[in-house]
Amino acid sequence: MDYQFKDIEQKWQQFWAQNNTFKAEDKSAKPKYYVLDMFPYPSGAGLHVGHPLGYIASDIFARYKRLKGFNVLHPMGYDSFGLPAEQYAIQTGQHPAVTTEENIATYRRQLDQIGFSFDWSREVRTSSPDYYKWTQWIFMQLFNSWYNKDADKAESIAKLIEHFEQNGSTGINAVCDEEILSFTAAEWKAMSNQDQQAELLKYRLTYLRESTVNWCPALGTVLANDEVKDGFSERGGYPVEQKKMMQWSMRITAYAERLLQGLDTIDWPDPLKEMQRNWIGKSTGASVKFRISDFGFENSDKSEIENPKSEFIEVFTTRVDTIFGVTFVVIAPEHELVASLTTPEQKADIDAYIAVTKKKSELDRMADAKTVSGAFTGSYVLNPLNGQQIPIWIADYVLAGYGTGAVMAVPSGDQRDYLFAKHFDLPIVQILDTQKIDTEADPTKEGTYINSEFMNGLYYKAGTAAVIAKLEEVGAGKAKINFRMRDAIFGRQRYWGEPVPVYFKDGLPHLIEESHLPLLLPEVDKYLPTESGEPPLGRAENWKHAEGEYELSTMPGWAGSSWYWYRYMDAKNDNEFASREAIEYWKDVDLYIGGSEHATGHLLYSRFWNKFLKDIGKVVEEEPFKKLINQGMIQGRSNFVYRLIDEEGRGTNTFVSHGLIKEYKTSPLHVDVNIVENEVMNISKFKQWRPEFADAEFILENGKYICGVEVEKMSKRYYNVVNPDDIAQRYGADTLRMYEMFLGPLEQSKPWNTNGIEGVFKFLRKFWRLFHNDAWEFSVSGAEPSKAELKSLHKIIRKVEEDIERFSFNTSVSSFMIAVNELTDLKCNNRAILQDMVIILSSYAPHICEELWTLLGNPAGTLSYAPFPKFNSAYLIEDDFAYPISINGKMKMNLNIPLSLEIKEIEETVLANPDVQKYLDGKAPKKVIVVKGRIVNMVV
Numbered sequence: 029m030d031y032q033f034k035d036i037e038q039k040w041q042q043f044w045a046q047n048n049t050f051k052a053e054d055k056s057a058k059p060k061y062y063v064l065d066m067f068p069y070p071s072g073a074g075l076h077v078g079h080p081l082g083y084i085a086s087d088i089f090a091r092y093k094r095l096k097g098f099n100v101l102h103p104m105g106y107d108s109f110g111l112p113a114e115q116y117a118i119q120t121g122q123h124p125a126v127t128t129e130e131n132i133a134t135y136r137r138q139l140d141q142i143g144f145s146f147d148w149s150r151e152v153r154t155s156s157p158d159y160y161k162w163t164q165w166i167f168m169q170l171f172n173s174w175y176n177k178d179a180d181k182a183e184s185i186a187k188l189i190e191h192f193e194q195n196g197s198t199g200i201n202a203v204c205d206e207e208i209l210s211f212t213a214a215e216w217k218a219m220s221n222q223d224q225q226a227e228l229l230k231y232r233l234t235y236l237r238e239s240t241v242n243w244c245p246a247l248g249t250v251l252a253n254d255e256v257k258d259g260f261s262e263r264g265g266y267p268v269e270q271k272k273m274m275q276w277s278m279r280i281t282a283y284a285e286r287l288l289q290g291l292d293t294i295d296w297p298d299p300l301k302e303m304q305r306n307w308i309g310k311s312t313g314a315s316v317k318f319r320i321s322d323f324g325f326e327n328s329d330k331s332e333i334e335n336p337k338s339e340f341i342e343v344f345t346t347r348v349d350t351i352f353g354v355t356f357v358v359i360a361p362e363h364e365l366v367a368s369l370t371t372p373e374q375k376a377d378i379d380a381y382i383a384v385t386k387k388k389s390e391l392d393r394m395a396d397a398k399t400v401s402g403a404f405t406g407s408y409v410l411n412p413l414n415g416q417q418i419p420i421w422i423a424d425y426v427l428a429g430y431g432t433g434a435v436m437a438v439p440s441g442d443q444r445d446y447l448f449a450k451h452f453d454l455p456i457v458q459i460l461d462t463q464k465i466d467t468e469a470d471p472t473k474e475g476t477y478i479n480s481e482f483m484n485g486l487y488y489k490a491g492t493a494a495v496i497a498k499l500e501e502v503g504a505g506k507a508k509i510n511f512r513m514r515d516a517i518f519g520r521q522r523y524w525g526e527p528v529p530v531y532f533k534d535g536l537p538h539l540i541e542e543s544h545l546p547l548l549l550p551e552v553d554k555y556l557p558t559e560s561g562e563p564p565l566g567r568a569e570n571w572k573h574a575e576g577e578y579e580l581s582t583m584p585g586w587a588g589s590s591w592y593w594y595r596y597m598d599a600k601n602d603n604e605f606a607s608r609e610a611i612e613y614w615k616d617v618d619l620y621i622g623g624s625e626h627a628t629g630h631l632l633y634s635r636f637w638n639k640f641l642k643d644i645g646k647v648v649e650e651e652p653f654k655k656l657i658n659q660g661m662i663q664g665r666s667n668f669v670y671r672l673i674d675e676e677g678r679g680t681n682t683f684v685s686h687g688l689i690k691e692y693k694t695s696p697l698h699v700d701v702n703i704v705e706n707e708v709m710n711i712s713k714f715k716q717w718r719p720e721f722a723d724a725e726f727i728l729e730n731g732k733y734i735c736g737v738e739v740e741k742m743s744k745r746y747y748n749v750v751n752p753d754d755i756a757q758r759y760g761a762d763t764l765r766m767y768e769m770f771l772g773p774l775e776q777s778k779p780w781n782t783n784g785i786e787g788v789f790k791f792l793r794k795f796w797r798l799f800h801n802d803a804w805e806f807s808v809s810g811a812e813p814s815k816a817e818l819k820s821l822h823k824i825i826r827k828v829e830e831d832i833e834r835f836s837f838n839t840s841v842s843s844f845m846i847a848v849n850e851l852t853d854l855k856c857n858n859r860a861i862l863q864d865m866v867i868i869l870s871s872y873a874p875h876i877c878e879e880l881w882t883l884l885g886n887p888a889g890t891l892s893y894a895p896f897p898k899f900n901s902a903y904l905i906e907d908d909f910a911y912p913i914s915i916n917g918k919m920k921m922n923l924n925i926p927l928s929l930e931i932k933e934i935e936e937t938v939l940a941n942p943d944v945q946k947y948l949d950g951k952a953p954k955k956v957i958v959v960k961g962r963i964v965n966m967v968v
Contacts, residue, residue: 029804031796033760037875041140049890050145054598055613056099062614063090063102064593064653066622066630067152070106070131072116075138077750077768077780078662078742082621084765085659085774085837087144089619091871092832094145095896101614102145103596105152106132107589109160109582111255111263114524115247117555124524124555128155138752143761143874145892150599154588155524159595161546162605163588164529166637167234168539169644171530174231175203175282182282182643188231189224192216203282205230205237225536233279233640236537239517240362240428242389243271248557248564249521250275252584252629256389269386272362276519276528276581280636284308284511286650287635295655297775303627309512313346314496316436316505318357318409320369321417341365341409341420344431344510348499349492353438355455356419357409358402358448361385362428369420371406378403378422385424393424400451412504413495423448429514516633518584523555523564525582531573540573547578589630590637593617593652605646616649624658631656657835660777661741662768664748667704668736669714670694672727681721685729686736692727699735700747702754706783709733739779750780762873763789766844769837769872788841792876795848795869798862799880806883808859815907817861820850822903828868829899837872844869859884864897913944914965920947923964931958938964 044050065086068079090102106128113124113131132153139146152159173182178201191200196212208230216224229235242251246266255261256268280287288308291301317340341357359366361382370378381403385393402423409418425444426435439449439456449456499505519528527547530537540547550568558566565571565580572578591605597614598606631653638652672682673693684692686707703713711733715722726733740746755764767788772778801807813821824847831840851861863884870877870891881891910922911934923944925937935956938944953966 029800031793031876033762033792033876034757036879037141037143037756037761040875040878041143043878043890044145045140045148047890048147048149049892050100050102050147051149052101052103052147053099054610058097058099060614060618061090061093061098061100062593062616062618063093063100064596064617064620065104066620066626067105067107067589067592068135069110069112070108070128070135071112072127072131072134073744074131074134075752076742077752077755077764078664080139080142080752080764081662081768081774082623082657082659083139083144084142084768085657085835086619086621087146088765088769088837088871089832089835091145091874091892092896094892095867095871095894097895101150101596102147103150103152103599104139104144104146104148105150105592105596106135106154107585107592108132108153108155109525109588110585111247111249111522111524114522114555115263117524121554125155128153141756141761142752142764145874150596152592152595152599154526154592157546157548158602160526160588162595163526163583163591164545164547165542165605166591166641167583167587168529168542169646170234170278170640171232171537171539173233173640173644175233175279177201177203180286182233182640184644185228185232188228202231203279205235222534222536225538229536233282234518235277235279236274237277237515238272239275239277240270240390241273241275241517242268243273244268250517250519253389253391256391259387259389259392267387268389270362270388270390271386275517276579277515278518278636280516280633281511281513283636283639284310284513286639287632290635290639290651294651294653296653297624297656297658300624300627300631300656300658303624304632307513307628307632309510311344311346311510311512313344313508313510314348314492314499314505315342315344315432315508315510316348316351316412316499317342317503318412318418318436319504320365321408321410341434342432343434343436344508345436347438347441348495348505350438350441351411351413351436351495353440353457354411354418354436355439355449355457356421356437358421358423358426358435358437359405360426360428360433361422361424363422363426363433364428366405366422369405369407374404374406378405381422381424388424390427390429393427400447402448402452404452412502413498419454421448421452430512431510516636518587519581520584521557521563521580522582523549523552525584526587527565527582528579530579531576532579533576537579538576549582586630586633590633591641594641594647611647616651617653618655620653620656621659622656623661657774659774660772662771663739663777663779664742664746664750665701665779665781666738666740666746666748667699667701667707667709668696668738669699669709669733670696670736681723682725682727683733684727685732686734687729688727689736696736698745698747701750701782704735707735707737709735742780748780750782755782755785759785759789760792760875762792762876766792766841766872770841772838774835774837791845791848792873794852795844795865796876796880798848798851798857798865799883801857808857808862808884810859813858813861814854814856815903816854817851817856817858818903820847820854820856821861821864821897822900823847824865824868825897825899826901826904829896832871841872844872867891867894867897909961911938912963913938913947914963915947915953916968917965920944927961931960934958934960934964938966 063086065083090100093100108128113127116127117124154160172185174185174188176183193216194213196216197210209227242256244251244261244266247261247264251261251268259268260266261268288305288310291304319340341359402421405420405422407420409420411418426433437445437448439446440458496505496507527549529540529545529547531540550571552564552567554567555564557563563580594606594611598610601607634652638647639650641647642650670684670686670689671694672680672684673695674680679695684694699709700717703710703717711726715724740748742749752764763785767785770788799806799808824843827843828840831837866877866880878891907926908924909927911925912919913921913923921943923938923941925934929937935958948968951968953968955967957965
């Protein structure tokens with residue numbers, strides 16, 4: 029029977045599901061291997077052919093590792109909370125859970141259809157209460173922890189309280205808010221519980237603070253930076269503004285140094301690690317305090333201005349040695365001192381500038397390096413080392429959440445400061461370069477000389493150290509290590525997310541009882557903010573804690589994805605997020621495959637949560653993912669038709685074939701790639717595609733309409749989305765799997781081109797043909813394999829092992845094709861050879877291989893755990909050499925001759941060959957020249 033892929037694939041997908049073929053053992057004598065994909069958000073559109081790329085690669089590796097004798101955990105689940113389902117709920121009134129369930133059903137059907145070896149018994153959904161119970165539990169542990177710098181780890185808040193009770197605040201070295209109290213043990217004990225809780229909130233790893241956020245009024249929620257583009261929400265295109273809100277945050281900054289150091293211990297792509305290093309942004313420099321001057325208020329009524337909250341503006345700089353070149357200070361428009369620093373004369377300008385800034389996202393502000401804008405507050409600070417008056421400006425290139433939200437501007441040393449100074453006609457002071465000392469002339473004066481007012485004539489080992497020493501002396505600064513990374517905002521004003529397990533009493537947050545987890549999402553009448561502006565949870569009736577009001581914000585999308593790999597280890601556990609036994613067995617993820625776009629989001633937050641869980645003794649590894657591979661993107665192959673433009677410039681309903689467009693005036697239109705094959709459009713289907721094309725006319729070339737082609741992002745708007753269902757229906761899942769790997773290296777982006785898929789399908793059919801005779805009857809022999817057959821087999825064994833281990837899946841597909849061609853030429857139907865070939869190919873094309881494994885008479889069941897064939901290098905040793913046989917210098921043929929023969933024996937063998945005698949035409953050669961292992965030439 030010919031290759032009936034539909035029946036075969038349906039049969040084996042049912043078999044795997046019914047027999048839990050890929051269920052991982054919780055304990056095994058086999059070595060463990062944990063293969064993980066970044067789990068998907070189940071959108072209503074389902075999968076297109078670009079989505080499975082990483083899944084196919086990870087599945088090949090998981091199947092290969094099983095054949096290699098590993099106990100493989102290869103799970104799948106869904107990141108099922110999120111804004112799209114909520115927006116659909118707002119539009120339709122349908123509960124997000126209903127939409128999510130429908131989308132998950134579509135994804136599951138598509139994933140099963142491609143033949144993935146997932147352990148579905150461990151499926152997780154972040155929106156399921158039995159899952160988000162543990163997301164809430166982890167939040168509670170973070171709330172009940174603080175970061176001890178001395179121990180360099182998180183510790184229980186109870187330990188901090190114990191220290192306060194015994195020693196007060198003395199000796200505490202913590203990551204905490206800037207403004208903390210100093211108190212004795214007695215003073216601590218004398219505080220009210222309310223005051224104690226307010227102080228402890230300044231230390232907790234998750235805490236409340238006023239933050240500048242991306243607020244989208246139309247969506248009624250805060251958006252992450254990656255959800256905003258050019259000042260508009262990515263979903264819906266609504267305006268986004270910068271707004272200060274009281275938000276939950278997490279002190280990821282406490283782990284900044286460990287997050288940096290950990291990058292040296294994991295096998296991740298260098299570009300991705302560099303992205304994280306840049307995001308964390310470690311800088312060594314100094315903190316400098318510039319005292320606020322009353323100078324700007326000399327001609328103003330200062331009583332009208334809110335009193336400053338501080339006497340200083342603090343900046344962080346990596347070039348404190350340039351402090352004498354500071355000619356202005358810039359603070360962020362959101363800086364807490366803006367209102368108190370703005371003089372009445374400047375208020376209108378400041379208010380107008382802030383209004384414009386609110387419309388820009390932080391990413392836009394950071395990216396817009398060329399545009400210079402700002403506004404003068406009317407106030408000044410004093411240079412702490414020379415007392416010079418320095419004006420204070422606001423500008424959107426300074427962000428409130430980065431560093432201190434203020435910078436000292438040195439136009440002679442920084443390009444952006446220089447452009448700002450030139451634009452607003454501000455002073456530019458040149459700083460003399462530091463001068464090296466001639467140590468040979470005076471070795472006691474080793475170091476560098478700083479030319480400055482207070483250090484003239486003095487020699488210091490380092491200019492920066494000298495400036496810092498002086499700042500410390502006058503109480504205006506100190507050396508400091510700064511990180512650009514900010515604490516992570518942990519709240520969204522949405523409905524479809526994890527409820528925060530907190531209630532408020534007397535204005536302060538308190539955790540609910542652990543026994544009350546999970547705190548379930550309540551029912552609401554609408555999924556919109558309330559009329560008074562509260563988040564959608566404010567609509568819930570009778571949703572209150574016995575002692576106060578619940579938090580109305582929900583957790584962000586990254587909450588559930590920051591620990592999900594542990595839940596897969598023990599997915600049904602009702603008593604803990606995963607048992608100690610499961611965690612100690614599986615430990616961490618050995619191979620993680622997903623997109624690089626998650627570098628500074630999910631991947632950073634996951635590492636943070638993992639380190640925290642390690643600190644509190646719940647997990648055993650410092651890093652969650654040993655090896656990470658970023659798969660490239662499969663781009664769309666767009667097709668175009670060309671509408672004829674009439675003399676008045678209007679589009680007609682006539683379309684010109686691509687090869688003729690130079691002869692006409694045309695306008696290109698995207699056309700559905702699913703009605704185009706090898707760039708030839710199906711005209712009948714085009715007319716049915718859209719009503720306006722029903723009576724379309726065509727100018728053809730050679731009787732065909734040829735489309736234009738271009739590589740673009742795969743998107744519905746370009747009509748270039750290819751559904752894997754269609755490919756599986758037409759060619760089969762095995763063809764889809766192999767073709768996606770064949771497109772190119774896993775890590776690189778490449779265009780989808782259905783034109784080449786026929787070749788892969790024909791290869792699988794040719795492989796099936798090896799096992800059948802001319803009548804398509806299954807037929808293999810038990811004869812001893814020939815040397816040539818063994819050579820071909822062991823070449824592919826070695827090649828596939830090497831390729832899979834280095835994740836070079838595309839080159840394996842090419843090698844499979846070569847091997848099958850060789851075996852076809854050898855007319856091989858040897859059971860021993862073909863059975864090993866089935867095992868080797870099974871990771872790539874599992875359905876056809878399972879069927880052939882059964883036809884070969886193996887015991888009922890699956891080949892998924894068969895031993896991978898062992899490579900034997902002896903079969904690749906060349907015993908023969910294909911000598912080129914030439915007559916009078918012209919090559920006529922190749923002749924295989926044993927390499928062990930001597931020159932005389934080679935000559936005799938050649939002359940005895942019937943084909944050689946035909947070329948000689950009965951003539952005896954005058955001379956035979958033999959170069960052993962190279963060539964034989966006969967002179968006639």
